[in-house]
Amino acid sequence: MADSSVTLHSSSFVLAVPNLKTSASYFRDALGFSLAWPEDLGWQLASRGSIRIMLGHSPKGVTPAEIGDHNYFGYFNVNNVDALYEEYLSSGAIILQSPEDKPHGMREFTVATPDGHRMMFGQEIA
Template identity: 25%
Template sequence: MTDSPMPEIGFGRVAAMFPVKDMERACAFYVGVLGFTKTFENGQPVGFTILKQGKAEIHLTLQKDYKAAPFNIAHIMVDDVDALHELCRSHGLRIVKGLRDQDYGLRAFVFEDPDGNRIDVGQPI
């Protein structure tokens, strides 16, 4: 790094990339259960998909030999964390960290999607 002045760079959208082993199963979960809308897909068979729900955008990439990381890969803010927690529980998803009020001002929990991706969910208290 140099001591030269930092250029003014405007950053745009940043979207999380979720590796998945089975694109059809992943889309069924994110679209059918969580209510995302598919806005783009590429490949035959489909190897890349963009999904949107409200202000959230996620990208799914097909990785047939994928092994999920043992840490959170994304953090999502929601309007009703209790409802999402119940939805995840009712669909048999693994809850990694239970729903509770955190000392940093969020009511939060962590779940695993069908591919084992850990997602931290929060709502301001």
């Protein structure tokens, strides 16, 4: 049974990436994330709002593109999915699916990273 005195506050994602510099630049330039750590750590922290993504340099690992449908790593709820889509479209983000209203009550779109990680951004349909 879960301990009711324990509260989970937020989450961070950890992604292995083959080229840390390329991935960090993409998160900063195309997705609007801030980078927090020095370049020489072998890791980079990308954050935007309450989303934190730790990118770890892993040049010999299996690429996300090689794992097919299992390369989704996050679903992010936002307050204005269409405005975020337009921002990403104009900044050169890799858009896999434009915003669509889904039967489960969300309007959402899909973005990929240069490495093949996929993430979805969604907003509840009023």
